Amino acid sequence: MALKAQVLYDFVAEPGNNELTVREGEMLTVLNQNVGGGWAEAQNSRGQTGLVPEDYLKVGHDCSSQGGSGYISNTTEQWDSCGKTNTQQATVEDGDGEWDDWDDQSVSSYRSNSQGDEDSGAAGRSAHGSSMKIPRNKFPFSKGPNPEVFLLAKPPANSRDRLPVYMGEVGPVWLYPTSPLDCVIADPRKESKLYGLKSFIEYQIIPTTTNRPVNHRYKHFDWLYERLLEKFGSALPIPSLPDKQVTGRFEEDFIRMRMERLQAWMSRMCRHPVVSQSDVFQLFLTYKDEKEWKAGKRTAEKDETVGPIIFSLIEPDAAELDATQVEQRCEQYSQFTKLMDDGVRELLNVGHTHWKRCTGPLPKEYERIGRAFGNLSTVFNSSKYPGEETLTNALTTAGKTYEEIAQLIRQQPHNDLCFLLELNSDYKSLLGCFPEIISVHKAALEKVKEADRLVSTGKINNSDRKTMNYRISCMSYSLQAEMNHFHSNRIYDYNRVMQLFLEQQMVFYQQIADKLRAALSQFTTL
């Protein structure tokens, strides 16, 4: 008996990921309901098969008389009662290129945290399934609970959790740890279990603090990302993890590239004074054994100080700001991040165009020029005219020189453009987090502006209003501290990458000039 499902939302397959592109309203045949990791295997009317997020499907039997329908995830028992639950493990691989074979318990528990509304299902899947897809509503909070909830929330009893903001030379700043944290990711190893059926890459991460390596798979990084996003995403930009990718995932280049990107992501997180000192981040870097890791994971997943509630932890060591001041700052940051986002995207666009040219048609053209010189040299050599050798030898050298220049051109983007693009991709990801942060901020501002009316209608009292004013001021200090952190990192990062880029470019052009000088010297002076 074939299981039929209706598609609830459009879904675009990621190439090479064994996924199936589907349109809202389309009917599919479910081939495997229990692939794992939130995926179902399905076939469309054109006979194409692939994975679709199970939350995107509304499943029913095609024996429509039973009238059974609903989300796969919500209706397991119903299908159970039909004797139809398909529990066999599919042989397809999920988006992160590993088997989804761990802690299904804990996965569902952390996912259920964010299922505040229908959208969050999609959001949860999206963040989980692929970092490329922008969830429609990453934060159920911003649409969900009234800002009053976190504007009036009590600060936590445990002062250890508080997030102080100090006035530094540049304005409000986070409390930076005395010794900066960093880590080295190394030694990626292909591991397998279940007699080699399931294989994955395990990375060794060595924090500079303990110098003791811990092992993690990509999916653990993904879990960490989910935790950080959930806990800090309303206040701090948590950039996406490097893209998931299936094609050639055990090839050395891919592993090296992923490791480098995980390294860049981890270093950025380590540099963040709030993130790096959080329990979940410390757990990830310093757990002593499997037991501690599992216990820590459960604790992290049960953490209730997540989303905008985080603002109740902010403790500014500065005068309270009024709503107008807060709004001005917010507007300024909103504009800056928007403009920088445009700038970064433009640089990425032209950079990618340039990358394609430098690794494609341009070196081919130089090769053709080189070969044309070489061919002429061969032809000239066949003339049997005496005294031809000096010219033909020099022409051959010139030809080889242009073929070498072609190789330099082809290689060069890996020496310079690569780093410029990587950094700007990182910043694009960071900047992509700000609209959400700003919107949480603005929603709270609106609520604070309503405070007088709320008091007069008896919905809150004067003490509540004071708390709200204090809290919005805290939010603003949090945003200012974060922007100052962002600016200081930005200046450091762009200064570094521009120097690297220009230096490598200079070396590149100098190399070409030197090669040409050598080729020129082969010709006889006239």
Place this chain on the structure above:
Amino acid sequence: MALKAQVLYDFVAEPGNNELTVREGEMLTVLNQNVGGGWAEAQNSRGQTGLVPEDYLKVGHDCSSQGGSGYISNTTEQWDSCGKTNTQQATVEDGDGEWDDWDDQSVSSYRSNSQGDEDSGAAGRSAHGSSMKIPRNKFPFSKGPNPEVFLLAKPPANSRDRLPVYMGEVGPVWLYPTSPLDCVIADPRKESKLYGLKSFIEYQIIPTTTNRPVNHRYKHFDWLYERLLEKFGSALPIPSLPDKQVTGRFEEDFIRMRMERLQAWMSRMCRHPVVSQSDVFQLFLTYKDEKEWKAGKRTAEKDETVGPIIFSLIEPDAAELDATQVEQRCEQYSQFTKLMDDGVRELLNVGHTHWKRCTGPLPKEYERIGRAFGNLSTVFNSSKYPGEETLTNALTTAGKTYEEIAQLIRQQPHNDLCFLLELNSDYKSLLGCFPEIISVHKAALEKVKEADRLVSTGKINNSDRKTMNYRISCMSYSLQAEMNHFHSNRIYDYNRVMQLFLEQQMVFYQQIADKLRAALSQFTTL
């Protein structure tokens, strides 16, 4: 009464030349039969008007009862008798951008020389109207008179005309003049006549021998080219003149470019020991007054030692070669020139592609990169974060540097690629002459191989056979001397142009490296 004409051959208009594309068999209305220069102005059935070569038209009245038809050029009297000759001067301009208003008498006289068959009309027009169109049969001789005619021709009585070939270090060589000839073309002036209705450019040509300037218009160069081609084209490669062009012909760039190309063409002709010492070439460079010029022109146009008859002038100072030796040499040169033609074309192809890239998308991409850096600098500058200036200033410099590099890239082909392409175009034109030279050679060889049969059938006598053997040996010495001249010039030319190209390329890349070094120095060291 409208004049109707039927199109005899397809004709493709050259863009910007006020010409009309017509198809064989198409009916046209002749608007102006007497435009001059072998052109008629006509209108097609779609109402489009333009110039068509008059030799391509068969003209009749549309009062078909008269039955009058024929080539415009042949039937002037017929139309006269109808009282229909249109003698008004059209206001359109002909292909070489000047009025065809001189010596119609002499033009038709030299044209009639080459009207051996129907094809030659098209060929004559083609070479005259535009050097872009390859005539179907440039040399009526190779299809025309039996090779016996020139194989058996008597040497001229006047020993002054003879063309000696000596044995030099590299083999057979022409007699080179003791002091080499060259000339300088300068001071192009726009002249006009008929109250400004007709305008043209006059160039001053100063030969290094007399140091006395003579004035010539482009059409005079064209006349010289026709004479040299007719006289020497069976034995020596006579490269085409620079392309005719109407668009912007009085703009400075065009005038400069045409002058440079005429200069290159003249210098090449001056360097040729046979061409440079010919009467017609000397006349062109050294005529004293209008009278001497006109008389010399008439003499040149009446010259009967043209085409393969030229071989009767060759006087080799070396042992007679047999047909096998001649054939081997001929085969070798044929192969070499074919291979070099392929090589030159490939270099021109990739060179033109590279030219387009360097003057189009590549600098645009560098400009975009520059602007992207500049934009980021502007955005960063708006952050109001303290200590931003060093980075933003350096980023602005980097941006400007890339915009400057874009300009360098756009300009560079004019400094190097330009000369490489010009030289290879010259050689393409030279090499394009060899197939005809080789084919005259081969036709003569076939005839010489037939000699035994011709003697036995009584068509020639033994003395004729001896003359033929001697003449084919002379032809081979001529070809060898010419190839040695070609090789020596080729080595000189390519040596010179490759050095210029590589040197300019080196300077270009060095400039970029230096600019990048300066931009890099603006960043603070980390």
